[in-house]
Amino acid sequence: MKNQPFSHEIFSSQNRKSLQFCLFHGKVDHSFDQTSRGYIINLNAASLQIPRNNRESLQLVHPFIVFQFFIHKNKPLTIELTTSDSQSIKRRLVFTHGRKVIKNPLHARIPHTIIERGVWLNLFFNIESLFAMCFSTLVYRSLESVSLTGTCIVRRIFTLQKLDPYQTIPIGCEMPPGSNIKQQTIDAVSFQETPRPVFFSNSPPRGKKYLYKDNPSIFRNLSVEKEIKDLKEAYLRSVNTEKKALFPRFRRKEQKELDEERYKVLSRKITHNYTRPAEPSDDIEEKIEVDAPEVPIDTSAWINIINADSPTDKFKEPKFFENQMSIIMQMRHFTPPFVNVTENVEDGQEIRYNPKQKCYESI
Numbered sequence: 001m002k003n004q005p006f007s008h009e010i011f012s013s014q015n016r017k018s019l020q021f022c023l024f025h026g027k028v029d030h031s032f033d034q035t036s037r038g039y040i041i042n043l044n045a046a047s048l049q050i051p052r053n054n055r056e057s058l059q060l061v062h063p064f065i066v067f068q069f070f071i072h073k074n075k076p077l078t079i080e081l082t083t084s085d086s087q088s089i090k091r092r093l094v095f096t097h098g099r100k101v102i103k104n105p106l107h108a109r110i111p112h113t114i115i116e117r118g119v120w121l122n123l124f125f126n127i128e129s130l131f132a133m134c135f136s137t138l139v140y141r142s143l144e145s146v147s148l149t150g151t152c153i154v155r156r157i158f159t160l161q162k163l164d165p166y167q168t169i170p171i172g173c174e175m176p177p178g179s180n181i182k183q184q185t186i187d188a189v190s191f192q193e194t195p196r197p198v199f200f201s202n203s204p205p206r207g208k209k210y211l212y213k214d215n216p217s218i219f220r221n222l223s224v225e226k227e228i229k230d231l232k233e234a235y236l237r238s239v240n241t242e243k244k245a246l247f248p249r250f251r252r253k254e255q256k257e258l259d260e261e262r263y264k265v266l267s268r269k270i271t272h273n274y275t276r277p278a279e280p281s282d283d284i285e286e287k288i289e290v291d292a293p294e295v296p297i298d299t300s301a302w303i304n305i306i307n308a309d310s311p312t313d314k315f316k317e318p319k320f321f322e323n324q325m326s327i328i329m330q331m332r333h334f335t336p337p338f339v340n341v342t343e344n345v346e347d348g349q350e351i352r353y354n355p356k357q358k359c360y361e362s363i
């Protein structure tokens with residue numbers, strides 16, 4: 001690299017050896033440019049980092065850094081300068097899109113909308129002034145690394161010890177004679193907040209607008225107002241006593257009276273004594289009268305079935321179930337009363353059931 005007393009060259013696209021100290025990511029093109037009459041590095045949505053290794057640092061104490069590049073219009077670009085303070089703590093200055101300066105303990109975001117685009121430019125950064133603007137309680141010591149991310153054309157990057165009023169470029173870093181190149185300086189003064197413009201008008205001052213308000217006393221309901229007042233008092237009491245507030249629903253007067261009556265019924269005392277012993281008089285006997293006379297049931301058939309010696313043999317008989325069903329059906333016939341009768345029955349005449357004929361007959 002070329003060293004001079006008041007400048008230090010960090011990057012040059014004219015010297016291939018200087019490219020060994022850089023780290024590229026993305027689409028990068030190294031070609032000859034007719035406008036600048038020399039070799040350039042074309043970054044197309046790519047990044048350039050100096051130095052190549054993150055563990056290394058430049059340690060340049062010069063307060064000015066110059067970028068000789070071409071920024072395309074409407075293309076994104078981010079410039080990052082990693083600096084260190086007097087306590088050797090790294091702090092970053094990031095120039096990116098934005099509206100205002102955002103300051104953080106370890107980095108600051110600075111808008112780069114004031115940078116000219118569409119022309120070759122010698123961009124001077126006053127690092128010491130920008131560092132004092134972003135980290136006012138700290139002291140700038142040195143520049144550690146430089147990074148470019150986005151779309152641009154880079155020719156040279158170098159530092160300066162001081163900047164004269166004419167902004168002269170060191171020997172060997174100038175553009176070829178006849179090339180159209182501009183110069184711009186960015187420092188803390190470039191980002192001073194301008195006062196908001198004041199607009200004057202001949203219109204009279206604004207007054208309070210008249211708002212119509214109806215008389216609330218006409219539509220006021222005293223009962224509802226009282227319930228709201230009670231609710232507010234209950235809520236304030238619950239807040240003071242740290243209890244959960246209850247918000248009752250507003251009900252009509254009739255519903256409220258019904259609730260009170262229901263509460264009185266439910267709150268009556270129960271006088272029943274369920275612990276006293278049961279007495280015979282407590283039993284309820286009901287007499288059920290049957291119109292039809294009782295029919296004697298032949299229990300001998302059931303006794304024979306129960307006392308049978310070999311019940312399994314009866315299952316072998318084909319008419320076993322039929323015989324048993326006939327015995328059971330003798331107790332109660334399926335036919336409703338007064339349906340099957342042998343002859344006409346007059347009113348008031350007594351009848352009885354004949355199980356053999358399975359019908360009712362008159363006595």
